[in-house]
Amino acid sequence: MGLTILFIVIALAIIFDFINGFHDAANSIATVVTTKVLSPIQAIIWAAFFNFVAFFIAKFIIGEFGVADTISKIIKEDIVTSFGANPSVVIMAALLAAITWNLLTWKLGIPSSSSHTLIGGLAGGALASTGFDFSSINIEIILTIVAFIFVAPVIGLLAGNIISIITLNICRNAKPHNADTWFKRLQLVSSALLSIGHGLNDSQKVMGVITFALLANQSAIIDTDMSSWYLNDVFNWKExxxxxxxxxxxxxxxxxxxxxxxIGTLGGGMKILKTMGNKITKITPIEGFTAQTASAVTLFFTEHIKMPVSTTHVITGSIIGVGMVKRFSAVRWGVTISLLWAWVLTxxxxxxxxxxxxxxxxxxx
Known part of the structure; x- marks a missing residue:
């Protein structure tokens, strides 16, 4: 039974990761589509490719998966086990909750955070399994992640503001048509960087869940002998x-x-793309470039400090920061406040x- 639950958990984690891809696809392609640099299909393929390129950057350049390590420590396995609960069932409940909320918000076109959906699910499952004993979860990590609901978009906002001001000053003497042409090309670079940041941050959250599930089932794995000679003698599955x-x-x-x-990113995200593209503020090629660059810088920074943040929050903050450079009223604050409520409640x-x-x-x- 132990290994059966483990395999179910791994399958659910992969399904959640896939859903995360198409739920959050709009984050990295919204501006490049609304400025007509790429068609939606081209943009989705572009984003998906660089989502996977992020693996090689994490593995061979960064050399670690810090966000995954942080996520794997949210639940305290020993406390959950001491209450007679099965940690794998806790993870299963968390993943089912995260998948449910992601599908609901995707259906409604609400750009909520897949990251915080997963974290809320992990906390809720652990608390339910221990009679709501808060020692079963790492409060310090969760509170820090909650704080970044507000910190991450503010960092994105400031980065968007600063990069936008610098860019506008550099290009102040350029002809509008020439500037648009150049920044449409540069948006391909900034979109790629943002997709890499998205892959680095969001893929690792699921890695953390799978790693926790593997650690919680080490005894079952070691004690289990597969009936198949191939799995035991040739494949050596336990390794x-x-x-x-x-x-x-x-x-x-x-x-x-x-x-x-x-692969999930290839599934699209057109509903949320409409909100992220133009409902917050009208985006031009130069603004699309600065918003994406600011978001990428923010995601690389949070990856460096091993902090799981919401790509949705970061890109929204960056778009707001870019919009504020034009004028404060350029930002549709009604939409922004509605998004904030969705973030807090997730x-x-x-x-x-x-x-x-x-x-x-x-x-x-």
């Missing part, structure tokens, strides 16, 4: 699943996670959904 700690991540985990989010609602799923799942596992 793929035995994990020593949260930084000991087998290559198949990031490859699967980065692939899933890239974690508690996801936690409640995960709690309900956990109570349902323990009837069967």
């Amino acid at each position: 793929w699943f035995i994990t020593e700690n949260s930084t000991d991540i087998h290559d198949w985990v990031p490859i699967v996670c980065f692939s899933a989010i890239a 974690i508690p609602i996801s936690a409640l959904i995960a709690t309900a799923f956990y109570y349902f799942l323990i009837l069967f596992f």
Whole structure:
């Protein structure tokens, strides 16, 4: 039963990663589509490709998966186990809650955070399994992530503001037509960087979940012998699943996670694209370039400090920062406030959904 639940958890994690891809696809392609640099189909393929390129950057340039390590430490396995709960069932409830909320907000065209959906689900599942004992979750990590609901878009806003002002001053003597032509080309670069940042941050969250599930099932993995001679003697499947700690991540985990989010991105995200593209503020090629660049810089910074943040929040803050350079009223603050409410409510609602799923799942596992 232990390994069966583990495989279900891994499958759900991959499904969530795929949904994350098409849910958040609009974040990295919204401006490049609304400024007509690429068609929606071209932009989606472009973003998906660089989502996967992020794997090679994390593996061979950065040399670690810091965000995955942070996510894997949100739930305290020993506390959950001490209450007689199965950590894998907790993860299953969290993933089902995250998938449910993501599909609902995608259907409604609300650019909510897949990251915070997952974090809320993890917290809700752990609390439900321990009779709402808050020692079962790493409060310090969760509070820091909650703080970045506000910090990340502010960083994006400031970066968008600063980069926009610098860019406008550099190009102040350029002819409008020439400037538009150049910045349409540069948007391809900034969009690629943003897609890499998206892949780096969001794929690692699912890696953290899978790593936690593997660590929680080490005894079951070690004690299990497959009946198939191929799996035991030739394939040696245990080498793929035995994990020593949260930084000991087998290559198949990031490859699967980065692939899933890239394939999910190919699924689109046109509903949310409309909100992110022009409903917050009208975007021109130069503004699209500065917003994407600011977002990419912010995501690279948060990856450096191993902080899981919402790509949705970051790009929204960057677009607002760019819009404010024109004039304060250029930003449609009514839309922005509605988005803020969705962000704030995501974690508690996801936690409640995960709690309900956990109570349902323990009837069967």
